[in-house]
Amino acid sequence: MIVTFYLNDVQVSYLVKPGEYLAETLRNHGVKSVKVGCNESSCGSCTLLIEGKPMMSCSVLTASIEGKHITTVEGIQEEAAKISRFFSNEGADQCGFCNTGFALTIYSLKRELKNPTDEEIKDYIVGNLCRCSGLYSHLKAIKAYLKEE
């Protein structure tokens, strides 16, 4: 079947299998920034934005996103560069596998929560696993990023 949607504001039409998941479709079409870790909606590496909301693309059927707007890290390059700078300042940036999912989640957090507390930030990033760090450096990096604006 053919599914048409907007990938970072560019209309695309892909031939997909009915049971194909979005992470797989995007990677098949060269969007390798979408990482697949656990492939069972636990690790969050495949997180991207659908209509502006963070979702795990390993568990969203491509067929179901007809006409919708998908944002990957390529669509938020400027913000992603900033987030990445704060990550490296705090040593949160180690192997990098979780970074794209994290960047999109943090980008969305900033838009959704006003002046969040530490607990609210922690709640929001649950479901984005980093196996290199203890996530404390992420919290510090996120707080610095939110403060900068």
Place this chain on the structure above:
Amino acid sequence: MKINEYYRPSSLEDAYLKLQEDSKNVILAGGLWIKKMGQSINTIVDLSTLGLNQISENKNEVIVGSMVTQRDFEKSEIIKGLFGGAIAFSVREVMGVNFRNIATIGGSIMGRYPFSDVICGLLPYDVTLEFYPKQEISLEDYLNYKGKLNAILVSIHIKKEKGIGFYKKVKMTALDFPIINFAVSIVNGKYRIAVGSRPMVASLAHKAMDYINGLDKIDQESYKKAAEIASEELSYLDNKDASKEYRLDLTKVYVKRGLEEVSK
């Protein structure tokens, strides 16, 4: 997992008819459990374009479309305003935001998952499920219903009543299923107690409720006694997360604590 066909119905009737065509046709709500189970599906019927993602209210009840995502549900001012925010809080305990933006309230209920925070969190309130073809069943009756109900969940009706609730999910990490979960409420002066993930789907502890609601005078000892009754009347089992004995002990502690909290 194999899905042979994806179908976007034009109406509930259309969805229902498609579902009847083959026993291997299934409804797609959020789709997270379908993915996890890896079952073989003939046609997957996607309800996402039928406008079932709205939350509304009238004088007597709050009506939640079955396709409302868990995230939209927990953020809704209407839901947050119910029973001191206890129902909204219970749903916030499910995985992360990137999961709850996919998972739906209807999908969580229809699956009757033993580990469900959504079911346990809703159980101690007056909740009715509306199905297509037209049929209304209380949440508790649906949980006790034997076999698979051949109908599509359209909406969840939560009766507006005066009361407050308590919710506790005992878990090892933020991403875990609960070891056990508790929802306690006091609605119109009557206590209700639900215990889930024992590790079976949540149930109301009727004997404990009858005991405490039948007392003329309630004190610390009554909370303790009601918690003990709840630990005796419901069934508990071992699994890899916890032993039966541990779950029994947690019940004695958290049911008591829940009763105390809602009595304040």
